[in-house]
Amino acid sequence: MTRYARRTRRTLQVTGVGVAALLALSACSSGSDSSSKKDSSSSASADSSKKLTGTVTVFAAASLKESFTTLGKDFEKAHPGTKVTFSFGGSDTLAASITGGAPADVFAAASPKTMAIVTDKRDGKGTATAPSTFVRNQLEIATLPGNPDKVASLKDLTKSGLKVVLCDKTVPCGAAAQKALDASKLKLTPASYEQDVKSALTKVELKEADAAVVYKTDVKAAGNKVEGVEFPESANAINDYPIALLKDAPNAEAAKEFIALVQSPEGQKVLTAAGFLKP
Structure with a gap:
């Protein structure tokens, strides 16, 4: 065998090894891609199963x-x-x-x-x-727009002739109002007890009452339909x-x-x- 022939044979052998290695890497890469796609699919499936309806x-x-x-x-x-x-x-x-x-x-x-x-x-x-x-949430007094009766405190609600509504004592806003009144040693006989805070507020909005003890959030939600009056005793009756x-x-x-x-x-x-x- 000539020196050229031997060199050519060695070159072919090395080339064959390289091709085999490339094929092996390609197979691994393909398997990895497949696994990655499978994992991605599983993840998507899991996310889909968590969709709320x-x-x-x-x-x-x-x-x-x-x-x-x-x-x-x-x-x-x-x-x-x-x-x-x-x-x-x-x-x-x-x-x-x-x-x-x-x-x-x-x-x-x-x-x-x-x-x-x-x-x-x-x-x-x-x-x-x-x-x-x-x-x-904290209580606030809701009065008619412009506060025509000049209500400035919780005590002012006890004025003769003032029509005031409260939430029923079994309702949280009513229980909180009663707690504030008791702490101030004030007695108030309301024109009516309402079953929830919105009903009490509505009485003032419709001018069926002069004032109501409700939450600050309700006064804010009512906008210009009522006027809010803060009172310090409310700090002791936060719900x-x-x-x-x-x-x-x-x-x-x-x-x-x-x-x-x-x-x-x-x-x-x-x-x-x-x-x-x-x-």
């Missing part, structure tokens, strides 16, 4: 109406295919409905006492998971607002996400803009 039913204190309605729309926009429905009213009435078996996913009350009606029920029906405080996921919630996963939105910085921004205090 269906209706979230929220029972919430009347004073939360404006801010929760806004948050409900935000939630639906963030989770296409979901719908948030609300039942607003006096916290005690809502609690009674829940313990009576009304189907709901979330309960947001205006006081820990009314939340306890739900969480402390012993037969397990309609009970809730551990609640957490998400905002606080904590708890929220909880109800056990046996029909749409628990979506309900958890709604609660997360309420407690998130975005949710808190909406609530503080409405006049609520941070927890």
